[in-house]
Amino acid sequence: MTNNIYLLKWIREMEELVTPEKVIWINGSEIQLENLRQTACRSGDLVKLNQEKLPGCYLHRTNPNDAARVESSTFICTKSKEEAGPTNNWMQPKEAYKISYDLAKGSYKGKVMYVIPYMMGPVGSRFSKIGVEITDSVTVVLNMAIMTRTGQKVLDALGDSNDWVRGLHCSCNLDPEKRYVFHFPEDNTIISLNSNYEGNALLGKKCLALRLASYKGEKENWMAEHMLILGVQKPDGEIIYICAAFPSACGKTNLAMLIPPEMYKEKGYKVWCVGDDIAWLRKGKDGRLWAVNPENGFFGVASGTSEKSNPNAMQVTKKNTIFTNVVQNLDDNTVWWEGMDKNPPSHALDWKANPWDGKTSKQNGAHPNSRFTSPAKNCPSLSEKFDDPDGVPISAIIFGGRRAQTTPLVYESFDWNHGVFVGSVMSSETTAAATGKIGIVRHDPMAMLPFCGYNMSKYFQHWLDMGKFIGNKAPKIFNVNWFRTDDNGNFLWPGFSDNLRVLEWIINRCEDKTSANKTPIGYVPFASDINIQGLDISNSQLDSLLTVDNDLWKKEVQNIESFYEKFGDELPAELKNELSKLKERLQY
Ligand code: OXD
Ligand code: MN
Numbered sequence: 001m002t003n004n005i006y007l008l009k010w011i012r013e014m015e016e017l018v019t020p021e022k023v024i025w026i027n028g029s030e031i032q033l034e035n036l037r038q039t040a041c042r043s044g045d046l047v048k049l050n051q052e053k054l055p056g057c058y059l060h061r062t063n064p065n066d067a068a069r070v071e072s073s074t075f076i077c078t079k080s081k082e083e084a085g086p087t088n089n090w091m092q093p094k095e096a097y098k099i100s101y102d103l104a105k106g107s108y109k110g111k112v113m114y115v116i117p118y119m120m121g122p123v124g125s126r127f128s129k130i131g132v133e134i135t136d137s138v139t140v141v142l143n144m145a146i147m148t149r150t151g152q153k154v155l156d157a158l159g160d161s162n163d164w165v166r167g168l169h170c171s172c173n174l175d176p177e178k179r180y181v182f183h184f185p186e187d188n189t190i191i192s193l194n195s196n197y198e199g200n201a202l203l204g205k206k207c208l209a210l211r212l213a214s215y216k217g218e219k220e221n222w223m224a225e226h227m228l229i230l231g232v233q234k235p236d237g238e239i240i241y242i243c244a245a246f247p248s249a250c251g252k253t254n255l256a257m258l259i260p261p262e263m264y265k266e267k268g269y270k271v272w273c274v275g276d277d278i279a280w281l282r283k284g285k286d287g288r289l290w291a292v293n294p295e296n297g298f299f300g301v302a303s304g305t306s307e308k309s310n311p312n313a314m315q316v317t318k319k320n321t322i323f324t325n326v327v328q329n330l331d332d333n334t335v336w337w338e339g340m341d342k343n344p345p346s347h348a349l350d351w352k353a354n355p356w357d358g359k360t361s362k363q364n365g366a367h368p369n370s371r372f373t374s375p376a377k378n379c380p381s382l383s384e385k386f387d388d389p390d391g392v393p394i395s396a397i398i399f400g401g402r403r404a405q406t407t408p409l410v411y412e413s414f415d416w417n418h419g420v421f422v423g424s425v426m427s428s429e430t431t432a433a434a435t436g437k438i439g440i441v442r443h444d445p446m447a448m449l450p451f452c453g454y455n456m457s458k459y460f461q462h463w464l465d466m467g468k469f470i471g472n473k474a475p476k477i478f479n480v481n482w483f484r485t486d487d488n489g490n491f492l493w494p495g496f497s498d499n500l501r502v503l504e505w506i507i508n509r510c511e512d513k514t515s516a517n518k519t520p521i522g523y524v525p526f527a528s529d530i531n532i533q534g535l536d537i538s539n540s541q542l543d544s545l546l547t548v549d550n551d552l553w554k555k556e557v558q559n560i561e562s563f564y565e566k567f568g569d570e571l572p573a574e575l576k577n578e579l580s581k582l583k584e585r586l587q588y
Pocket of ligand 2: 226248249277
């Protein structure tokens, strides 16, 4: 399939290391993938679902100890610890390679070594990057074939270049004590051991498209961000593109696939999805910031997804999808998860394959981080720019988190540097997407805490530098919070499709069509500028959503100060300055 000497040499070395029974190159053909699906069904890795109701769909159950990302086992392995910075786990490359090779040695015995050439980004785009992943897991191959562009066309694009990312994945025996996701940004290499959970094992996604790409972007004047990309088509037909960063499992897929409320549809609004998780951003020929989605599919959270929360995602999952850790309905061999509807099956298997009755069982049937892997082209609202090699021009960047208090529904930063400050102090309650306690408020700068492949202080500086590089054509930066609650813990904002009402305000601000209330934290909407027509929201509820409480913000400042201490003197002066200005505005 290729004569690339660098690639062939590496494959030979890896073959000698892992000693498989045979080697299969993934050419991306449907015949080959269908054979692999059959292999996976025979081995029990996949369960074939009802092909009339869910054509091309399969169920995958992970090992129960392996159902989410493990941040404690994720390492950045650079020569100096400083390069990884204070927010990443670091290991000496030499030590990490030794651990890796000891565990990998002979671990494919009796197995097939699959070689997956893949591309992140559209074929022919200057944004795109090539990787090659070696794996012993058929499910990983099938997931990669959905999430990336794979096969011969990638090798053709690679030619004889040595500019590609080496990725070795070994399932070993899924021992959580020996689970490692190692990144070697200086060597363009990723090694993942003892996990088959997609977030740890699909090496194109978090590992290449965020961790290694963010490292590269800093050196090459571009950015890799944990952001969805969407286009809002206005009644006049113009489409405004927006990127938004939220921590894992905070509704990025829902926002990316939003369907406008009836009233907005009637006016002629449409929302187009370009991507739901990752954006690569570069300065375009016109001087603006342009974004592409490097992925080719969606790896969405199933739990909570419903016809109400995300009808487009429900549509996305109806064909050619791999479901992970959901309930299997034994009556008609389909799937179910908590939050899908109020009609759980009573004759079913839970995500661990134990008999489960949705009417009487006390325990959840699906894992809270249950997932679907689906081709992007299944999305009814997929943007026609999805495959565009140039991507789309970005007018606004949104940061957001899950905060019960303090943060208003939406506010706009005063300028780029203040926007970078707002992103750098983002915090959110933790979710089931990573192992560990759920619901703890933690700082998650730009939603990149688990994904930034280098020193976070340098990353902040890179954001500040990009602002200078783009100058007055830079997008405006906003912060949103869909999750604010009243004193009884009830959500104040309906969320989901009604979030378009907030996007409308954001677009009006970008187009200078509306004024705003200047508060100590930024520009907050006047209540009369958020359209609540048709919503069951009182004026006092809206006021609460837009309130900036000085006392709570003074507490927030203390949290920010202790978070910033982590970075010591390396914290960019601009951010220290923004913090001082915030304190002044709060009249400390
Ligand atoms: C994801 C995550 O799977 O952020 O996208 O964990
Ligand atoms: Mn994500």
